[in-house]
Structure formats: structure tokens, C-alpha cells
Ligand SMILES: Nc1ncnc2c1ncn2[C@@H]1O[C@H](COP(=O)(O)OP(=O)(O)OP(=O)(O)O)[C@@H](O)[C@H]1O
């Protein structure tokens with residue numbers, strides 16, 4: 001049996017799907033192929049709409065899950081084509097799905113986390129075993145169900161001689177603290193790109209601020225930054241996770257109200273500074289003997305954000321994970337390939353030290369080929 005897995009991730013940025021083909025047969029996992037696909041505009045709009053309560057949600061969510069699964073299957077086909085491998089060479093696909101609600105430990109004490117997908121359709125279309133719904137078991141065990149990547153980060157980036165810090169800046173940002181002694185912490189820091197993307201789309205028609213070039217033309221508004229930083233989530237101790245349920249356009253609008261006539265470029269500069277400040281505050285509490293802050297996710301490509309992170313973390317060298325051997329845009333998808341492998345080996349995928357779950361658990365539901 002091969003030791004090849006596919007990981008598929010579509011995250012809170014809602015920009016599209018990242019897929020990797022990962023080979024676990026050597027001493028270190030190796031990504032051999034990467035493919036990505038932007039969402040079709042109608043699918044993106046529907047997934048975004050499904051993040052908030054609306055009419056006929058169950059039906060719409062089921063159809064969006066089907067459409068997403070077809071789009072996932074196309075990314076799988078692209079990976080197979082690029083690698084020249086047949087479907088049966090792949091042991092399993094780890095498929096994240098699209099988070100549309102994330103409310104762990106709320107309401108009835110357990111809460112829920114919901115990633116849209118039709119894993120049965122994905123297995124049917126690809127002929128490959130699918131591992132999906134990778135967060136629910138951790139939530140059922142009293143955990144946050146997120147972040148799940150720290151255990152994978154430890155295997156790839158951990159070092160015996162320093163505490164390595166890995167910051168993922170997707171729609172939401174999360175930090176992994178990889179202790180030299182093998183202990184791992186991790187939690188969501190708060191905003192990543194989601195608010196910046198929303199503001200950029202609204203005022204420039206572009207889906208994101210390429211390289212942070214627009215933000216770089218603005219001036220940070222100190223009053224707005226102070227107001228944004230007062231969000232209670234940012235001051236809660238871990239374990240903690242968040243999402244678009246909190247950091248969304250209405251949340252931003254409330255904070256913007258007193259700054260009604262602000263220059264849009266200044267607001268973009270402030271949102272970029274907000275992400276950098278919220279992340280650097282997390283880093284500050286955990287940097288101990290660290291020398292490097294390794295950044296992954298699309299935020300690593302935002303040059304202005306990276307400059308601001310470096311300015312706010314002067315004792316660390318801020319680099320994209322590319323410098324450590326895994327390109328920033330491949331890390332999350334690779335983590336879901338690893339999570340699928342864990343599930344297929346009946347091995348735990350979560351870290352109770354990160355999510356707060358009652359114990360280590362095998363994550364995911366398996367849909368055989
Ligand atoms: N060249 C670039 N310049 C600035 N920002 C960029 C660039 N490329 C990507 N991004 C940002 O990265 C985002 C995508 O990041 P990523 O794919 O890591 O997010 P995600 O996986 O959806 O989120 P999450 O980690 O929260 O699940 C885009 O929406 C955009 O904001």
C-alpha cells in the first residue's frame with residue numbers, strides 16, 4: 001500500500017481550494033505536487049452567504065456542499081494529472097470542507113463546528129477514500145476543534161534547540177508554539193486577512209490587497225486600532241478558537257461607526273496593523289528562546305503585513321515557511337493530508353494541550369473508495 005495522501009483545504013478567506021499530494025514514505029513528509037483553484041463566483045457568494053442565518057439554509061447548504069465537492073474533485077484530478085498517478089495509488093484524501101459555523105462549547109455546553117462538504121460525492125467522483133469532518137470529534141471531547149495544525153507543525157518545523165513559532169495567517173490567524181522539549185501549544189490569535197479582504201473588495205473591487213500595496217499608502221488610525229484591539233476574544237487565555245462568526249463585516253461596521261468619514265486607505269492600513277498587532281501580542285507571550293517567527297498562509301505574501309510583523313517583533317526573524325522547506329500556501333493542505341494519514345492509522349490528530357479536549361482522539365469520518 002502506498003504512503004501517498006492528498007490534502008484539500010478551503011479556509012476562512014474563501015478564496016478557493018489548495019490541494020497537495022504528499023508522500024509520507026521517507027523520514028520527512030514531502031509535498032510532491034500542489035494545485036489550487038479559485039471558487040467560481042456564485043459558489044463563493046453562496047458559501048459566504050451561508051456563514052450567516054438565512055432562508056432555506058439546509059437545502060442551500062446541501063447543494064453548496066455538493067458544488068464544493070465537485071470543485072474539490074477537480075483539484076484532485078489536477079494533482080493526479082500532474083503526478084501521472086492513478087487514483088488507486090492514493091491511500092486517502094483529507095478534505096477539510098468549508099467552515100460556515102464554528103461555535104464549540106456554546107449553547108448546550110458542547111456546541112458544534114460545521115464544515116460543508118459531501119464526502120460521499122467526493123469519494124464517488126475520485127474513486128479515492130475520503131476522510132472528512134475532522135473537527136467534530138475534538139469538539140465532542142470538549143475541545144475547540146481548532147486549531148488542528150499545531151501537531152503537524154511540530155513534526156515538520158519543531159526543533160530540539162529552540163521554541164519555534166509558526167503563525168498561520170489565513171482568513172483567521174493561529175499560532176503554534178513548538179517547544180524544544182516537544183510540548184506544543186496553539187490557539188487562534190484573531191483576525192487574519194478576512195477583514196482586510198472585505199474592506200479591499202468593498203472599496204477597490206479587488207478580492208485582496210496584493211502585497212499590502214494599498215494599505216502601505218494609508219496612515220494607521222490610532223483610535224480605530226485601539227477600539228479594534230479591545231475585542232474581548234483577543235484577551236482571553238487559550239484554549240480558544242474563532243472564525244467569521246465573530247470577525248465579520250457587521251463586527252467591523254460597529255467599530256467603524258465613530259470613524260464614518262475615514263479615508264478607506266487609512267482604514268486598510270489600520271486593519272493590516274490590527275492583524276499584525278493582534279498576532280505580535282500572541283507571539284510576545286510565548287517567544288521564550290525563539291529566534292524565528294515562521295509565517296504561513298496567504299498573509300505571508302502580504303509584504304506590508306510582513307514588514308509590520310517584523311517591526312513589532314524586533315527580536316525575531318520573521319520569514320515565510322518557504323525558508324524552512326514548505327511553501328506558505330501549501331502548509332494547511334499538507335496538514336490535512338497528514339490528518340487523513342493519522343485517521344487511516346487510527347492515530348490521534350488533535351492535541352489536548354491545544355484544543356482543550358479531554359484527550360487525544362482519532363479524528364474524522366472515513367468514506368471508503
Ligand atoms: N500576494 C498577496 N498579497 C496579499 N495578500 C495575499 C496575497 N496572496 C494571498 N493573500 C491573502 O491570503 C488569503 C488566502 O490565504 P489562505 O489561503 O492561507 O487562507 P485560508 O486557508 O482561506 O484561511 P484559514 O487559514 O483561515 O483557513 C487571501 O484571501 C489574501 O487575503
Ligand SMILES: CC(=O)N[C@H]1[C@@H]2OC[C@@H](O2)[C@@H](O)[C@@H]1O[C@H](C)C(=O)O
Nearest residue numbers: 012099102146147148149172174188
Ligand atoms: C473552524 C475552522 O475552520 N478554523 C480554522 C480557521 O482558519 C484558521 C483558524 O481558523 C484555525 O483555527 C482553523 O484552521 C486551521 C487549519 C487549523 O485547524 O489548524
